[in-house]
Amino acid sequence: MSLLTKPRHKALVQKRKKLAGSIGQDELVNEGDPILVRGNRHPLSSDEIVSFGLRDFVTTSFHCLSWPGDPLCIVTLDGDEWDQVGEAQLYDMSPTTRHYEVVLRKR
Numbered sequence: 001m002s003l004l005t006k007p008r009h010k011a012l013v014q015k016r017k018k019l020a021g022s023i024g025q026d027e028l029v030n031e032g033d034p035i036l037v038r039g040n041r042h043p044l045s046s047d048e049i050v051s052f053g054l055r056d057f058v059t060t061s062f063h064c065l066s067w068p069g070d071p072l073c074i075v076t077l078d079g080d081e082w083d084q085v086g087e088a089q090l091y092d093m094s095p096t097t098r099h100y101e102v103v104l105r106k107r
Helices: 046-051
Strands: 009-014 016-020 026-030 035-043 059-064 074-077 080-084 089-091 099-106
Touching: 009 059, 059 074, 074 099
Parallel strands: none
Antiparallel strands: 009 035, 009 074, 016 026, 035 059, 059 099, 074 080, 080 099, 089 099
16 A cells, blocks of 8 residues: 555654652653654544544544554644544554554644
């Protein structure tokens, strides 16, 4: 698949982790350096947005060969910051079409 082997978009994935703050609250802190991931950005239709339970947000999906992020990460894509919605979905039916799909919501 040429879109997987020659992706068009670049995303920077900043992993974060939860730490207990000074008064017991959860704080998110960056973990390591941002990781560059090449993939393809695809807009989500209104029907797809409603089926994912998302409304009134700008959302997109990102397809790539590997995904280092989790729901706590921040993704920089096309100059904007995005939050990952849920877990990345792995499609693993064939070695040649194996890829991840990540739903992102604009911050």
